[in-house]
Amino acid sequence: xxxxxxxxxxxxxxxxxxxxxxxxxxxxxxxxxxxxxxxxxxxxxxxxxxxxxxxxxxxxxxxxxxxxxxxxxxxxxxxxxxxxxxxxxxxxxxxxxxxxxxxxxxxxxxxxxxxxxxxxxxxxxxxxxxxxxxxxxxxxxxxxxxxxxxxxxxxxxxxxxxxxxxxxxxxxxxxxxxxxxxxxxxxxxxxxxxxxxxxxxxxxxxxxxxxxxxxxxxxxxxxxxxxxxxxxxxxxxxxxxxxxxxxxxxxxxxxxxxxxxxxxxxxxxxxxxxxxxxxxxxxxxxxxxxxxxxxxxxxxxxxxxxxxxxxxxxxxxxxxxxxxxxxxxxxxxxxxxxxxxxxxxxxxxxxxxxxxxxxxxxxxxxxxxxxxxxxxxxxxxxxxxxxxxxxxxxxxxxxxxxxxxxxxxxxxxxxxxxxxxxxxxxxxxxxxxxxxxxxxxxxxxx
Amino acid sequence: xxxxxxxxxxxxxxxxxxxxxxxxxxxxxxxxxxxxxxxxxxxxxxxxxxxxxxxxxxxxxxxxxxxxxxxxxxxxxxxxxxxxxxxxxxxxxxxxxxxxxxxxxxxxxxxxxxxxxxxxxxxxxxxxxxxxxxxxxxxxxxxxxxxxxxxxxxxxxxxxxxxxxxxxxxxxxxxxxxxxxxxxxxxxxxxxxxxxxxxxxxxxxxxxxxxxxxxxxxxxxxxxxxxxxxxxxxxxxxxxxxxxxxxxxxxxxxxxxxxxxxxxxxxxxxxxxxxxxxxxxxxxxxxxxxxxxxxxxxxxxxxxxxxxxxxxxxxxxxxxxxxxxxxxxxxxxxxxxxxxxxxxxxxxxxxxxxxxxxxxxxxxxxxxxxxxxxxxxxxxxxxxxxxxxxxxxxxxxxxxxxxxxxxxxxxxxxxxxxxxxxxxxxxxxxxxxxxxxxxxxxxxxx
Numbered sequence: 001x002x003x004x005x006x007x008x009x010x011x012x013x014x015x016x017x018x019x020x021x022x023x024x025x026x027x028x029x030x031x032x033x034x035x036x037x038x039x040x041x042x043x044x045x046x047x048x049x050x051x052x053x054x055x056x057x058x059x060x061x062x063x064x065x066x067x068x069x070x071x072x073x074x075x076x077x078x079x080x081x082x083x084x085x086x087x088x089x090x091x092x093x094x095x096x097x098x099x100x101x102x103x104x105x106x107x108x109x110x111x112x113x114x115x116x117x118x119x120x121x122x123x124x125x126x127x128x129x130x131x132x133x134x135x136x137x138x139x140x141x142x143x144x145x146x147x148x149x150x151x152x153x154x155x156x157x158x159x160x161x162x163x164x165x166x167x168x169x170x171x172x173x174x175x176x177x178x179x180x181x182x183x184x185x186x187x188x189x190x191x192x193x194x195x196x197x198x199x200x201x202x203x204x205x206x207x208x209x210x211x212x213x214x215x216x217x218x219x220x221x222x223x224x225x226x227x228x229x230x231x232x233x234x235x236x237x238x239x240x241x242x243x244x245x246x247x248x249x250x251x252x253x254x255x256x257x258x259x260x261x262x263x264x265x266x267x268x269x270x271x272x273x274x275x276x277x278x279x280x281x282x283x284x285x286x287x288x289x290x291x292x293x294x295x296x297x298x299x300x301x302x303x304x305x306x307x308x309x310x311x312x313x314x315x316x317x318x319x320x321x322x323x324x325x326x327x328x329x330x331x332x333x334x335x336x337x338x339x340x341x342x343x344x345x346x347x348x349x350x351x352x353x354x355x356x357x358x359x360x361x362x363x364x365x366x367x368x369x370x371x372x373x374x375x376x377x378x379x380x381x382x383x384x385x386x387x388x389x390x391x392x393x394x395x396x397x398x399x400x401x402x403x404x405x406x407x408x409x410x411x412x413x414x415x416x417x418x419x420x421x422x423x424x425x426x427x428x429x430x431x432x433x434x435x436x437x438x439x440x441x442x443x444x445x446x
Numbered sequence: 447x448x449x450x451x452x453x454x455x456x457x458x459x460x461x462x463x464x465x466x467x468x469x470x471x472x473x474x475x476x477x478x479x480x481x482x483x484x485x486x487x488x489x490x491x492x493x494x495x496x497x498x499x500x501x502x503x504x505x506x507x508x509x510x511x512x513x514x515x516x517x518x519x520x521x522x523x524x525x526x527x528x529x530x531x532x533x534x535x536x537x538x539x540x541x542x543x544x545x546x547x548x549x550x551x552x553x554x555x556x557x558x559x560x561x562x563x564x565x566x567x568x569x570x571x572x573x574x575x576x577x578x579x580x581x582x583x584x585x586x587x588x589x590x591x592x593x594x595x596x597x598x599x600x601x602x603x604x605x606x607x608x609x610x611x612x613x614x615x616x617x618x619x620x621x622x623x624x625x626x627x628x629x630x631x632x633x634x635x636x637x638x639x640x641x642x643x644x645x646x647x648x649x650x651x652x653x654x655x656x657x658x659x660x661x662x663x664x665x666x667x668x669x670x671x672x673x674x675x676x677x678x679x680x681x682x683x684x685x686x687x688x689x690x691x692x693x694x695x696x697x698x699x700x701x702x703x704x705x706x707x708x709x710x711x712x713x714x715x716x717x718x719x720x721x722x723x724x725x726x727x728x729x730x731x732x733x734x735x736x737x738x739x740x741x742x743x744x745x746x747x748x749x750x751x752x753x754x755x756x757x758x759x760x761x762x763x764x765x766x767x768x769x770x771x772x773x774x775x776x777x778x779x780x781x782x783x784x785x786x787x788x789x790x791x792x793x794x795x796x797x798x799x800x801x802x803x804x805x806x807x808x809x810x811x812x813x814x815x816x817x818x819x820x821x822x823x824x825x826x827x828x829x830x831x832x833x834x835x836x837x838x839x840x841x842x843x844x845x846x847x848x849x850x851x852x853x854x855x856x857x858x859x860x861x862x863x864x865x866x867x868x869x870x871x872x873x874x875x876x877x878x879x880x881x882x883x884x885x886x887x888x889x890x891x892x
Contacts, residue, residue, distance in 0.1 A: 075828070075829075076829065078829060078830075078831075078840060079829075079830060079831050079832055079836055079839060079840060080831050082784070082785055082832070082835050082839060083770075083780060083784040083785060084780060084781065085780060085781060086780060089780070113825055113828060116825040117825040117826045120825060120826075121826070279771065281775060282771035282772060282774060282775040283770075283771050283774060283775075283780065283839070284774075284780050285775050285777070285778050285779050285780035285782075286778075287775065287778060288775060311839070312835065312839040312840045313826045313839070313840045314826065315826065315842070318842075321764075322768075322771075324529075324729075325725065325728035325729050325768075326728065326772075326775075328728060328729060328730075328731040329727060329728040329729075329731050329732070329733065329734060329772075331731070332669070332732075332733060333731050334529060334530060334531060334532060334729065334730050334731035335530065335531060336731075338528070338529040339528055339529060377871065379559060379562040379563040379566060379867060379870075379871065380563045380566075380567070380759045380760065380843075382521070382524070382559065382871050382874055382875060382878075383521075383522065383525075383874060383875055383877075383878030383882075384525060385525050385526050385878070385881070385882060386525055386528070389525035389528050389758065390525055393525060393528060393729070393757070393758040393759070394524060394525060394758045394759045396761070396764075396842050396843075396844060397826075397842075398842060398844035421825060424825075425823065425825065425828050428828055429828060429829055431829075432828075432829030432831070435829075435831070436831060
């Protein structure tokens, strides 16, 4: 029996054994793109031969993490502007920087940087929402990371779409180009209910529906957004989207910080998923999403880092630990959002909202082989009594040693195999020099 | 001119140049235990010779971080019990585990594990509060980390102090033993106003005063503690301590989550410092300390990890980023606790509350050489526009490459020079086996 990769001697985290014991090391066999078999080392079939063997002694073998919201190319703006009032940050810093520096080339290289960072910290699938999305897709494909990559649609001149009248056609062109790819799933991203007209949102969703794609939209991120929606439309952003008819199981509502009980009921009935970004919501002081209520209602929830301008890193382990702790302190209840619950959000929850349930998110025979190996022989992971606790409260992205995506080894023993990180860093640093030397808003004549 | 260590080609973060540019690399010269000189490479005196040269090209050279609250030995209980109601966690898990497993030997080895973790993540000074404190001091001294180590005092039978009547004498013995050490500063830790009588607290503070030591106490950590204090003493915990006469510049009030304006005024007048532990307060759902108000009032604030049972790691970078973001979202104000402000809390703020201002916390000629070197050539730290932003919002402890404490190189290029981490991990894992096999509270006959 030939297979492609066999991982041996690791603690194998499966749905049936979420807290594997060091006394019972196991194996995972990968054939082509899929998980072919898992089990205990003591029961490893003798007739197995593999092109590649990875010894995972002292390591945890687990599903890769799923980042359900990112604007990958914004790595260029990491730390460009912090600690500012939201509108100053957005209008005086981020929007001008985007207008000036976002190009096809910038998106390609800065998305590659995001891919380097994500693979090195244990993410195997990312949902991206930005512009020049075909360049995003190209960069992520080359890096070997799985992605749901959504082309941005907005009612203003945008990078790559100078005339907003072209935004839907542009998205349609992009979807057609990438549909059918084994790693990249194209999608549509209408920026928000306050930057897209109702008509644009409906057209965007229509395109997504007719192409069998997912639809992403920022919703109810800030209190002022909700107030504005009430004033303009007489209803909350969630109710407004519901009235537009765009909420269904293929829609991902990003943020969902300010929801009332009625909004939660609407989301629940619609089947829409929520991508929650705790760190970004904290840093921008947007608020705390009612994740406990969403979970209780049975609404599918995934976690996301958001872009680097508002986080400022792409480590999903940071997102997991923050989600677990933020909701506890917010409601003064230490039993909320247990380690097991947030771990699921970062794996099966993410898979579900991205329409990839059944394909990724768990180490189960027949699912795609998106697997990471975490080195548990670290001082800060010693001792480990419970694997979920270790992952959520002690570990960080830098503990991820090896990564396999779609059956392909993309990082081995901390060494990237699909990208030359030095080249990527050099390219982005070159662009950052231009950003650094651009006049700051205070100095600019305007 | 001979010196001991020269660090070359780094970005040198000094009070006068908090955001050093890669275009102006500099040097730091160390003689004996102190910083002898700093400057730009272009101006490096030609006549300098050093026993050891460290090339910090592409790295940030900065003051080591100061962890102002830890129970180091509790690494053994990392992740033993999470996501539980506070009293269940404490009374059914942590207290029984401490009663059963805390010994002189356990404290020594588990503190060594904490030292490994802390040095590897950039901490150069720690304030510890536990029992068997002489073993804590011995372990930290051998590891080469600077510490203010406070012997625990509590009105219950405690590890190493079976008869509470001996608690002050025991602390006095410990202080005498360690006073005058160049790395370890002994201190007194009365556990809290609800576990120590007023008399015990006053005796503890008296001992600290007469020995010229610092005094630590947990204060106002939970809402129920404040309610209990109001019921029992008619005043808040801070007011109660003030009435006992134990608040002064040599007192560190740990947590201070539930403070009213009157408490803040009392703290401010007293000169007492606050050690704030955001991650622990989040995980245990204790609440959010009013750090912005403390800063505004001019009260000295340091940051701490708390022990591993409630965090569950000792990475001060995690503490910094959490403090910055938690207070923003708590007050819905993104301008609160800027990167620069929390960086100071983790360095000069910590030094101040521990009585080490003027000695550590800044790269200044004449101060003790407690220095860390952060590798900035990492994907998640690229690009860097502002060093404080990078440290607070993007970096983690695993980016710390080299550490010097008291002029001694303790970690070089990620390799520990003072401790054998494998030996420490093996010892702690051995003890953890016993913890793992102990009957859980549900199974125990009681």
